[in-house]
Each structure stands twice: as structure tokens, then as C-alpha cells.
Amino acid sequence: MSAEREAARRKKAASEGDVDRLSALPDGPLQTVLSFLPSRDAVRTSVLASRWRNQWKSVPAVRITDVRRYQSADHLNSFVNYFLLFRGPLPVSEMEISGYDDEDTAAAFMFMEQWIRYGLSNGARVLHVRSNNINERWPLPDGLLISRQLVRLELIDLHVETPILDFSSCHALEDLRMKHCAIKIGRIVSPSVMRLCITYCHFNSNDRTRISFPCLTSLILADCYDRTPVLESMPLLASAFIRLQTGLDCCGKKYETGDCGECHGCDGSYTGINSCILDGLSASKSLELTSPQTEHAPALEKLTLQFPKKPFEDIVDDGTIYDVSREPVALEHLTVEVKCHEVDEKISRILHLLECCGVPSTKVNILSPPELIQLQDTEGPVPSTSFSFEQKKALGAMSLDN
Amino acid sequence: MAAPESGDGNNGAARMVTLISSDNTRFEVEAAAASLSQTLQLTILDGGGGGGDGIPLPNVDSATLSKVLEYCIKHAPAAANGGAPNATAVDRAELERFDNEFVNIDQSVLYSLIMAAHNLEIEGLQSLVAKKVADMIKGKSPMEIRRTLGFPDPTPEEQAEMNAHMLEYGWAYE
Numbered sequence: 281m282s283a284e285r286e287a288a289r290r291k292k293a294a295s296e297g298d299v300d301r302l303s304a305l306p307d308g309p310l311q312t313v314l315s316f317l318p319s320r321d322a323v324r325t326s327v328l329a330s331r332w333r334n335q336w337k338s339v340p341a342v343r344i345t346d347v348r349r350y351q352s353a354d355h356l357n358s359f360v361n362y363f364l365l366f367r368g369p370l371p372v373s374e375m376e377i378s379g380y381d382d383e384d385t386a387a388a389f390m391f392m393e394q395w396i397r398y399g400l401s402n403g404a405r406v407l408h409v410r411s412n413n414i415n416e417r418w419p420l421p422d423g424l425l426i427s428r429q430l431v432r433l434e435l436i437d438l439h440v441e442t443p444i445l446d447f448s449s450c451h452a453l454e455d456l457r458m459k460h461c462a463i464k465i466g467r468i469v470s471p472s473v474m475r476l477c478i479t480y481c482h483f484n485s486n487d488r489t490r491i492s493f494p495c496l497t498s499l500i501l502a503d504c505y506d507r508t509p510v511l512e513s514m515p516l517l518a519s520a521f522i523r524l525q526t527g528l529d530c531c532g533k534k535y536e537t538g539d540c541g542e543c544h545g546c547d548g549s550y551t552g553i554n555s556c557i558l559d560g561l562s563a564s565k566s567l568e569l570t571s572p573q574t575e576h577a578p579a580l581e582k583l584t585l586q587f588p589k590k591p592f593e594d595i596v597d598d599g600t601i602y603d604v605s606r607e608p609v610a611l612e613h614l615t616v617e618v619k620c621h622e623v624d625e626k627i628s629r630i631l632h633l634l635e636c637c638g639v640p641s642t643k644v645n646i647l648s649p650p651e652l653i654q655l656q657d658t659e660g661p662v663p664s665t666s667f668s669f670e671q672k673k674a675l676g677a678m679s680l681d682n
Numbered sequence: 683m684a685a686p687e688s689g690d691g692n693n694g695a696a697r698m699v700t701l702i703s704s705d706n707t708r709f710e711v712e713a714a715a716a717s718l719s720q721t722l723q724l725t726i727l728d729g730g731g732g733g734g735d736g737i738p739l740p741n742v743d744s745a746t747l748s749k750v751l752e753y754c755i756k757h758a759p760a761a762a763n764g765g766a767p768n769a770t771a772v773d774r775a776e777l778e779r780f781d782n783e784f785v786n787i788d789q790s791v792l793y794s795l796i797m798a799a800h801n802l803e804i805e806g807l808q809s810l811v812a813k814k815v816a817d818m819i820k821g822k823s824p825m826e827i828r829r830t831l832g833f834p835d836p837t838p839e840e841q842a843e844m845n846a847h848m849l850e851y852g853w854a855y856e
Contacts, residue, residue, distance in 0.1 A: 305796060309808070313819075314816070317820060321822075325824075327848055328824060333847075359854065
């Protein structure tokens with residue numbers, strides 16, 4: 281193409297107004313665009329034109345997410361190490377790190393810790409870490425997650441084993457999400473986290489993990505395996521979604537409303553706090569829920585019990601009686617929705633139990649068939665036995681009408 | 683674009699503000715929707731934009747502003763809910779569907795939207811549109827990106843410069 285024709289073509293295209301308008305954007309918006317790209321794609325835009333040459337360095341995001349496009353763990357490691365070296369100590373706002381799915385887990389996980397240290401020391405406010413390895417979960421090093429800037433943390437597929445996972449030094453941390461993790465932790469502590477979401481995780485099979493999040497306003501705990509955790513007092517809790525999938529909320533003696541305090545895994549010293557998950561939420565202190573949005577302190581208003589078609593022996597054990605006097609729950613404002621396929625003997629027993637607790641049958645609404653609650657997740661809803669707690673948003677009259 | 687109807691009497695009429703585009707078109711919109719813009723929020727809190735006054739937006743033309751407001755009106759209820767932590771799956775799915783459709787537009791409109799969202803500081807819209815443009819770049823070779831984004835073909839000098847640059851950044855092109 282001759283230079284003249286090229287110039288004419290450019291002029292024509294420019295007059296149409298759609299040529300390279302991206303390059304014409306100011307740095308701010310251009311950086312925003314680049315910040316959504318996997319880091320290697322962001323670097324590769326530097327070849328487009330001189331305007332783009334050094335833009336990638338100041339993009340405030342590090343995203344190592346397109347790992348399948350690398351040939352090996354070494355290939356990925358080599359890129360990321362070069363990338364961080366050339367990028368230098370420029371601020372990072374968001375960091376997303378995924379390991380390489382390689383049989384050689386030593387190579388796949390070799391630099392994970394260093395990369396995370398780089399992100400945190402350069403001010404990352406949002407951090408996502410994923411093992412992404414079919415053979416093994418990356419073991420999170422003790423004491424790695426210390427940062428004054430970190431606001432949001434997501435851990436996927438990690439192995440977290442420590443007596444205490446303590447986020448006390450992460451003053452700004454508000455959001456914690458753990459998914460598909462092995463949680464072999466005695467106690468998780470954070471004085472600042474407001475939103476906690478634990479899904480598809482494996483807890484200890486015998487001991488309960490204690491969850492100590494006094495500022496929590498929103499909780500999702502769903503579809504986890506093994507012993508359900510102990511929830512300590514959460515006086516600000518405004519909404520919670522709990523789904524017991526294959527998790528056991530009864531101890532070795534099938535003491536279904538919590539720990540018996542005697543057998544292995546049950547901790548008798550916490551009977552004052554109540555140690556079963558349902559009690560953790562409905563212990564009177566937690567029931568007097570205060571919501572920061574409203575001056576009228578609403579109590580727990582609605583309880584949904586949802587049952588699967590198949591039998592659910594684990595949930596309603598033979599002959600166990602819920603002792604209201606021993607484990608009091610304040611339910612005077614509660615309305616209940618029971619979602620089941622048919623009201624059989626077991627459902628009847630639950631209705632009877634509710635009545636014993638002070639919930640008259642007029643406040644119980646039986647619905648069918650059960651509506652499945654979809655979690656924020658790509659996987660579809662799983663039919664299960666579930667407990668769902670909702671809190672009324674405003675002043676509206678208490679009613680069963682929907 | 684038609685301004686949304688004011689509140690239909692449930693909670694009393696919602697407060698309306700008027701925005702004026704660079705080509706002098708007036709848009710009446712609920713204050714809550716316009717307040718998604720950090721730039722406008724303070725003015726509106728101070729009582730601006732009401733009555734016959736209107737807030738002039740000299741950097742945004744009417745076609746772009748109408749699109750911006752379409753986004754704000756749709757997202758205002760969720761934003762009022764504090765990022766909607768309690769939103770149902772249905773609400774979220776509906777917003778997601780709206781967002782996907784919303785950015786299914788010509789590149790030139792996308793760039794106008796990026797600038798408007800940047801000037802008006804509407805965080806959600808900035809991310810939404812930037813993400814869409816990023817998706818057009820993701821996983822493509824430099825030549826494919828140039829074609830997708832409507833760059834003119836490189837001159838021989840530019841091509842030579844590109845080649846030299848790719849050599850220098852070998853670690854990113856292996």
C-alpha cells in the first residue's frame with residue numbers, strides 16, 4: 281500500500297470517528313480497561329502503539345488467571361517473575377493469583393508465597409488466591425496474610441491448617457470468602473470482617489472449628505463437609521444463609537442440638553455459649569439482632585426449613601427431644617416456612633417441636649414443592665435440607681403473605 | 683429518552699432532578715439514580731438540580747447521557763440497598779442480564795460511555811464498560827487486537843518497531 285493511499289485511508293477512517301478511539305482515552309479509563317485483563321494480555325498491549333508502551337506497568341491489578349494458556353508451571357513461573365520484576369514496586373490494588381494445574385505440585389506452587397507477598401507489600405486491597413491443582417491444595421503458609429490495606433480476601437481450593445487463623449492484624453478486612461478449602465483450623469478470628477462466606481469447604485472431621493467474627497453482618501455457610509463449626513456471638517448479624525449439606529451437626533452420640541460435652545470432638549466447656557450451629561445463631565444474644573440501617577432493632581423474623589425428597593435421618597434423629605428449658609431460644613416474633621414434598625411423620629414432629637418452642641401453628645406456613653436457593657455460584661442449586669434465616673428489612677407488618 | 687415516572691404514591695413522589703446534556707437536552711431523573719454519579723452526588727445532596735435549574739453536563743452528549751441514565755435507573759434500587767447483599771438470586775440474575783445486554787453495542791458508543799462514566803464517576807458503569815472492552819482484547823495476538831479495535835494496519839516502520847519491541851519483551855510472548 282502506498283504511503284499516499286495509506287494516509288488517505290487513515291484520514292477517511294478518522295473522519296468516521298471509530299479509529300483507535302481507545303488509544304485516545306486518558307490514562308485513567310485506559311488503565312481501567314487494562315486492569316480487567318490477565319496480566320500477560322496487559323503486557324502484550326504494549327506493542328500496539330507508542331501510547332500503550334508503558335501503560336501496563338502502572339495498571340493497578342495483577343491477574344494471573346489465564347493459566348491454561350501456559351505450557352507448563354515453569355512457563356507460568358517464568359512469566360510472572362519477569363512481570364513482577366519489570367513492574368517494580370508500583371502500587372497494586374487488586375491481585376488475583378491462580379496456581380498451575382501440574383502434576384509437579386512443587387513447581388506449580390513454587391512462587392505462590394512470594395507473589396502474594398509482592399501484592400500485599402504493594403498495598404493490595406483485594407486478593408484472590410486459588411490452588412487450581414487437581415492433585416493437591418496449596419498449603420497456606422502461617423502468618424502470610426498480614427496487611428493493613430487488605431479489604432477483601434478470597435481463598436479457593438487452599439489447605440489451611442493452623443491452630444488459629446487470626447486476621448487481627450488485617451484491620452481493614454471486611455470480606456472473607458473461602459471456597460473448596462480444607463479448613464483444619466481450631467479457631468478463625470477477625471475483629472473486622474463483616475461479610476463471611478464459606479462454601480463447599482471441608483472442616484475437621486472430629487473437632488469443631490470456632491468462628492469468632494463479632495462484627496459480622498452477613499453470613500453464608502453452605503454445603504460444607506464434616507463437623508459444622510461453632511459460631512461465636514455475632515450481635516450485628518443481619519442476614520444469614522446456612523445450608524447443611526453433608527456436614528454433621530451432631531456429635532458421635534447423635535446429640536443433635538449440639539455437643540454433648542462428653543465424647544471426642546465435643547467441648548464441654550462451652551455449654552454456656554451453646555455450641556451447635558443453630559444455637560450459635562439463635563442464642564438469645566444473636567436473636568436480638570440489630571441492623572445498622574434501622575433504628576428499630578428487629579429480631580429474627582422468618583425461619584425457612586426446607587426438606588429434600590429423600591430421607592433425612594441425620595437431621596431428625598430418633599427420639600431426641602429438643603429441651604427448650606435447657607437451650608432457650610426467643611422465637612416470639614418468628615414466622616416459619618416449611619417447604620417439603622409431603623407432611624409425613626418427621627415433618628409433623630418438627631411442627632410439634634416448633635409448637636413446643638412457642639411457635640403456634642398459625643405462624644407456620646407449609647409450602648410445596650421446595651424452592652431451591654441458588655448460591656452465588658456457577659454450580660446449580662442442590663436439593664438439600666436447609667435452614668435459612670432472613671431478617672425483615674423495614675417496619676412492614678409481620679405477615680405470611682408473599 | 684423518557685424520564686422515569688416519579689414514585690407512584692407509595693412513599694410519596696420520589697425527588698427528581700434535571701440533567702442537561704452538552705447539546706441542551708433536559709433529562710428528568712430520580713435523584714437516587716443520578717446520585718450513582720459521585721460527581722453529581724454532592725450537588726444533589728446540596729439540593730441542586732431541582733425545580734427549573736438543572737445540572738449542566740457539558741462533557742456528555744444526549745445520546746450518551748440517555749444510555750448512562752438507563753444504567754443508573756436500573757442499578758439505583760440495588761445501590762440503595764448497600765450493594766444489595768440481601769438481593770435474591772432472581773434480582774441478581776436480572777441485573778446481570780441487563781448488564782450483558784447493555785454493553786452489547788457499537789465500539790464508538792462504548793468509548794463514549796467509558797468517558798462519561800469516568801467524568802461522572804459512576805464506578806459500576808466504568809467497570810462494566812471497561813470489562814467489555816477488555817473482553818474484546820483478551821487472549822488475542824497484537825494483530826488481532828489491532829483489527830478488533832479498528833487500528834489502521836501498521837506502516838512498515840511501525841511493523842519494524844513492533845518486532846523490535848516483541849524481541850525486547852520476549853518473556854511476555856514466549
